[in-house]
Amino acid sequence: MSTHTEQQAPQGREPLDVNDPRLSRFEIVQEGARRDDIEIVHYEPQFVPGSKAERRMTRTIALFFLLTGLAATAFLIIYIWWPWKYEPGRGGDKYYTPLLGLTLGIALLGIGFGILTWGKKLLPKEVSIQDRHDQPGSPEERKITGETMLYMADELGVRRRPLLGVSLLAGLLPVGAVVAAPLVGGLISDPHKNNQMFTTGFKPVDGKKVRLVSQDGRPIRPADVSVGGQLTVFPGIKDGVSNKHADSPTLLIHLREDDAQQSREANARIGHGGYMWGNYAAFSKVCTHAGCPASLYEQQTNRLLCPCHQSQFHITDNARPIFGPASRRLPQLPIEVDEEGFFVAKSDYTETIGPDFWERP
Amino acid sequence: MKRRKFDVAAVPAKTAGALDDRFQAATPLRKLLNKVFPDHWSFLLGEIALFSFVVLLLTGVFLTFFFEPAMTEVVYNGSYAPLRGTPMSAAYASSLNLSFDVRGGLVMRQMHHWAALLFMASIVVHMLRVFFTGAFRKPRETNWVIGSLLFWVGFLAGFTGYSLPDDALSGTGLRIASGIMLSIPVIGSWVTSSIFGGEFPGAILISRAFIAHVLLIPGLLVALISVHLGLVFKQKHTQWPGPGRTNENVVGERMFPRYALKQGGFFMLVFGVIALMGGLFQINPIWYFGPYEAWTVSAASQPDWYVMFLDGSTRLMPAWEINIPIGDGYVIPPIFWPTVVLPGILVGISLLYPFLEARQLKDYKHHNLLQRPRDVPARTAAGAMAVAFFLVLTLTGANDVIADKFHISLNAMTWAGRIGLLIVPPLAYYVAYRMCLGLQQHDREVLAHGVETGIIKRLPDGRFVEVHQPLTAAADDGHGELDYVGWVVPKKMNRLGALGPAIRGFFYPIERPAEAPVSPGHPPVEARPEREEITSGESRR
Numbered sequence: 053m054s055t056h057t058e059q060q061a062p063q064g065r066e067p068l069d070v071n072d073p074r075l076s077r078f079e080i081v082q083e084g085a086r087r088d089d090i091e092i093v094h095y096e097p098q099f100v101p102g103s104k105a106e107r108r109m110t111r112t113i114a115l116f117f118l119l120t121g122l123a124a125t126a127f128l129i130i131y132i133w134w135p136w137k138y139e140p141g142r143g144g145d146k147y148y149t150p151l152l153g154l155t156l157g158i159a160l161l162g163i164g165f166g167i168l169t170w171g172k173k174l175l176p177k178e179v180s181i182q183d184r185h186d187q188p189g190s191p192e193e194r195k196i197t198g199e200t201m202l203y204m205a206d207e208l209g210v211r212r213r214p215l216l217g218v219s220l221l222a223g224l225l226p227v228g229a230v231v232a233a234p235l236v237g238g239l240i241s242d243p244h245k246n247n248q249m250f251t252t253g254f255k256p257v258d259g260k261k262v263r264l265v266s267q268d269g270r271p272i273r274p275a276d277v278s279v280g281g282q283l284t285v286f287p288g289i290k291d292g293v294s295n296k297h298a299d300s301p302t303l304l305i306h307l308r309e310d311d312a313q314q315s316r317e318a319n320a321r322i323g324h325g326g327y328m329w330g331n332y333a334a335f336s337k338v339c340t341h342a343g344c345p346a347s348l349y350e351q352q353t354n355r356l357l358c359p360c361h362q363s364q365f366h367i368t369d370n371a372r373p374i375f376g377p378a379s380r381r382l383p384q385l386p387i388e389v390d391e392e393g394f395f396v397a398k399s400d401y402t403e404t405i406g407p408d409f410w411e412r413p
Numbered sequence: 414m415k416r417r418k419f420d421v422a423a424v425p426a427k428t429a430g431a432l433d434d435r436f437q438a439a440t441p442l443r444k445l446l447n448k449v450f451p452d453h454w455s456f457l458l459g460e461i462a463l464f465s466f467v468v469l470l471l472t473g474v475f476l477t478f479f480f481e482p483a484m485t486e487v488v489y490n491g492s493y494a495p496l497r498g499t500p501m502s503a504a505y506a507s508s509l510n511l512s513f514d515v516r517g518g519l520v521m522r523q524m525h526h527w528a529a530l531l532f533m534a535s536i537v538v539h540m541l542r543v544f545f546t547g548a549f550r551k552p553r554e555t556n557w558v559i560g561s562l563l564f565w566v567g568f569l570a571g572f573t574g575y576s577l578p579d580d581a582l583s584g585t586g587l588r589i590a591s592g593i594m595l596s597i598p599v600i601g602s603w604v605t606s607s608i609f610g611g612e613f614p615g616a617i618l619i620s621r622a623f624i625a626h627v628l629l630i631p632g633l634l635v636a637l638i639s640v641h642l643g644l645v646f647k648q649k650h651t652q653w654p655g656p657g658r659t660n661e662n663v664v665g666e667r668m669f670p671r672y673a674l675k676q677g678g679f680f681m682l683v684f685g686v687i688a689l690m691g692g693l694f695q696i697n698p699i700w701y702f703g704p705y706e707a708w709t710v711s712a713a714s715q716p717d718w719y720v721m722f723l724d725g726s727t728r729l730m731p732a733w734e735i736n737i738p739i740g741d742g743y744v745i746p747p748i749f750w751p752t753v754v755l756p757g758i759l760v761g762i763s764l765l766y767p768f769l770e771a772r773q774l775k776d777y778k779h780h781n782l783l784q785r786p787r788d789v790p791a792r793t794a795a796g797a798m799a800v801a802f803f804l805v806l807t808l809t810g811a812n813d814v815i816a817d818k819f820h821i822s823l824n825a826m827t828w829a830g831r832i833g834l835l836i837v838p839p840l841a842y843y844v845a846y847r848m849c850l851g852l853q854q855h856d857r858e859v860l861a862h863g864v865e866t867g868i869i870k871r872l873p874d875g876r877f878v879e880v881h882q883p884l885t886a887a888a889d890d891g892h893g894e895l896d897y898v899g900w901v902v903p904k905k906m907n908r909l910g911a912l913g914p915a916i917r918g919f920f921y922p923i924e925r926p927a928e929a930p931v932s933p934g935h936p937p938v939e940a941r942p943e944r945e946e947i948t949s950g951e952s953r954r
Binding site for chain 2: 084085087088090092093131136137138140148149150151152153154156157158159160161162163164165166167168169170171172175176177178179180181182183184186239240241242243244245248249267284286294295297298299301337338341342343344345347348357359360361362363373375376377378379380406407408409410411412413
């Protein structure tokens, strides 16, 4: 196969007789391409067959494939014999995944580069030109197809027999609804069942006030939270410390004396007098923006920051949002200490917990 | 009776004949083998997406063998000592088992995640290529629409996928998703409780996300990708303008053998790179995050990169709450705008863009030749504006990390994002527009006056001028005019073959001098019959 460059063949060319024994295989290929409106205008081997350069290229490609074999074998050996079970500390198992990735990666890259080099460097370069044939169908063809479709409509004769159309529609509409019904009906769930969107785990059970407990379920005494400190507390009920009560986590904050004074005044302004107990205040931990736990409490400025979207709440001003996308203050939990000296919730939250929604009153 | 001798050499031909007898495959097969593809590096971007999708399917099927999509509470008792004895969901426990107790499971998990990131990234880059070169114009609007949908479906695939392990990070993501759904006016709470099966988090979501992630969404992706590829095949690929290339032909290589071989090799490269990343670069180490608990979160909780722009828009949104004082009062929370309305607008604009542009330019012709971005300044500038918009939002999605690492006030970062979102995109539009005009002008200067040679000549009167090499023989008036035809104008002398090519060979020079590099977009420069003296472009003014 030698370098082959030619001009576009003239139109109306006689097809070659492919059974002609004098034709080379390439000429037959070229004839096939022509029948598909493809003209191979340039075809050029990159190497003289058997030349030193070609042999060098062949060796390079072979090297890639051998590298693949080696890496793949290494992968198998590592996969089978390398200690892979997790051990605490800096054991060899920490290298298991990186080694697997490394050997697998090298193996695949080896095949990839091998094949690519083969294709790009050894195979002849070519330029072929193919006609697009993306002209739209002739007006005549379009008309025929259009008429065929209209003919089908005519044959059905819906226009002549309107009853059919109406009854079909009347029949199909309910069927469509039947298809949708199980999906909608099965999935739909009333968000206001048991008033769940407006209550939390702190709702008194049978008139008994719910205790505030820590993550390990122990009730909390005022002495458990130091001045300026804070603690995440949960309702002391069954599954209170679990995702089943995802709306209940609450931040119990022990404010400093002057901050507590400020806070009490702010409470009084909005009719929340008595929500605090001593210098302790409890706010919902569920951000009113998107529901993340607003948990980064900055003691010095009394700001609570939600790490998801950086809403900031001013704790001593009724947890009013002062920066970021949140538009509603964190609800405050009215608390007191029961006769045994543990924190309890006086009542459930008096405002809705968590992200805002349409019908929140 | 004489037994016929079995002729091994004739078997392939006979089989082929037998097949053609039954399926009449010879002609269509030849057409397929001969199909011509134009070649350019930028046409490979979409293939990266396709190949990473294949890797996603392969690794994903492996993962399903071990993952248990249930929110049942179990106590972890696997190999990872720090979490032993911790109550967690079965989904999280099985994800830990996949990482620690399934041999090679972690590398598969990480490859799956990296492939997903690469899938989305290559979709975006491919989309930019198609946009800036005008490849979406008639007749390819349908494929543009499908491609845009692929981004959003891929977005869903990614989100459902990384929600599955039920670790602290993904649970927080789901919590935010529930907050977003809640914000939809009128139906928000119903939608949320229907999807989560009650109040967040419920006990069913992981199973639902799982079936969406492994069946519904991949099914949709496969369908969309098939149509996308089918249309590329049917409508034939666009090509850059160049010698011999017209709107009616395709200039390139036949699919077999060279083009297909290169594709196969490229697939292996993509696969190999994903394997390297999956092994060497840790991603989503769920064991550090712990199980999802509604009260835990940490700073620097970022979603995967393709979700970050929505996170950013959420952070920038001012706290504008709309209250509707009817009855008990109704609310449209601020989170509704950046997370529901904004993506809605973005989907709309991206789907409609080809039609809007055609309408604006009253251009309803077939276009099979690509445009250089500089030749369509308005579109290029609009694209730059969109990219700037996306970048500002994405950076804002990480503004807490940036604030922390660079010791910037967090609030200042938010304000910078808010102001930046309004100022940077128009600025990008203006700059891109001017750059396009400048590049256009320079192209025409070179066509009119020639290539700068870097040779400074001193004229008899003492002036210094730079010698220019004209690209064409000078006409009578001394100006050789070449028309701009939409492809690359050579601007360096070595593009004209004036300099010898670099010596090839890694350790030793390869003796045979290589051809001067000619990229597909370049017109071949033919030597003129008689060499003229290099003249100065300046002297012709």
